[in-house]
Amino acid sequence: MEKMRIILASKSPRRREFLERLGIDFEIIPAENPEDMTAFKNIKKLSKSLGEQKAQEVFDETQGNRIVIGSDSMVYVKGKLYGKPKSEEEGRQMLKSLSGNWHKVLTSLCVIIEKNGEKKVYSKVSVIKVKFMKLTDSMINAYLATGDYKDKAGSYGVQSISSKFIESVNGDYAAIVGLPFCELYKILNAEGIVE
């Protein structure tokens, strides 16, 4: 039987780490970033659609028996969606919005499987709530100076030094890190890929 390729459609080191934990062989073929957030009516639908776009793009570029994993993470606070900050100043504004408040993290998971000519698609969004402590300007400045905020949706990482700011979370923790890990495990287990 033809081997099943497992392809992660993301170059995020945090997503890669989850797959490494499973002890399976996988490839990384990053999708182009389709993150157009200018027009959205429903943030859950937007998140779902971005995960699906990423998985579909890499699925279309590849052939044979394969499992393609796409995911997208966004931060939503006070009616605004935050992706990765484009500058230190944008990072500062995001952190000020998060300070002392609950916000939402939306992380989608889309898994497209082709096995002996048959295709299956799983697609889901996890919505998680995160509470930040009240931050002073000097806390924000000291954190921005570390550079840790770069390349992170919402300008913080839940696993890095900025975890000191997080008072509480409610939902799928792995999805805040960047991937709904338990959901993915259930799919890969059902497909006989991991025990």
Added chain:
Amino acid sequence: MEKMRIILASKSPRRREFLERLGIDFEIIPAENPEDMTAFKNIKKLSKSLGEQKAQEVFDETQGNRIVIGSDSMVYVKGKLYGKPKSEEEGRQMLKSLSGNWHKVLTSLCVIIEKNGEKKVYSKVSVIKVKFMKLTDSMINAYLATGDYKDKAGSYGVQSISSKFIESVNGDYAAIVGLPFCELYKILNAEGIVE
């Protein structure tokens, strides 16, 4: 002025990692494990008392300006308290109890500070809820075979391979890992130790 020593009264690698994230110099002087769980009436009081015992023991062994950090983690499910498993069989029983259910993690933090002859004590317990997916016997066996369950309260780690079993959490995530990190950061920030 005399230097302030920072002492972690635990040999847990996960607690050490949190302190390393803060970028501060600290020592490790593990407390003896006072974990006597035979007689408890109130699990929050028990958890608080264990954190305090650990911090107090190391505080009593040391002198001068110092901050001693003690912490204790326990898993509580269906009226039973779980510390670290003593055998693979005990690990299996713990995982079977966790399977498909919500459980509680109780993690205490006790910080004792002596500064120029004055003493301050902070003591708090974080109670966090964790939901496991339903586990099959073969999932449990495969996980036990990795050895990852050893030396972990409740026979799982929220950051290790067993994180694939976790559907949801509710509360201070760092406290599930092993230390109420945001609480500790607030104390150390107020003391002028970290920005």
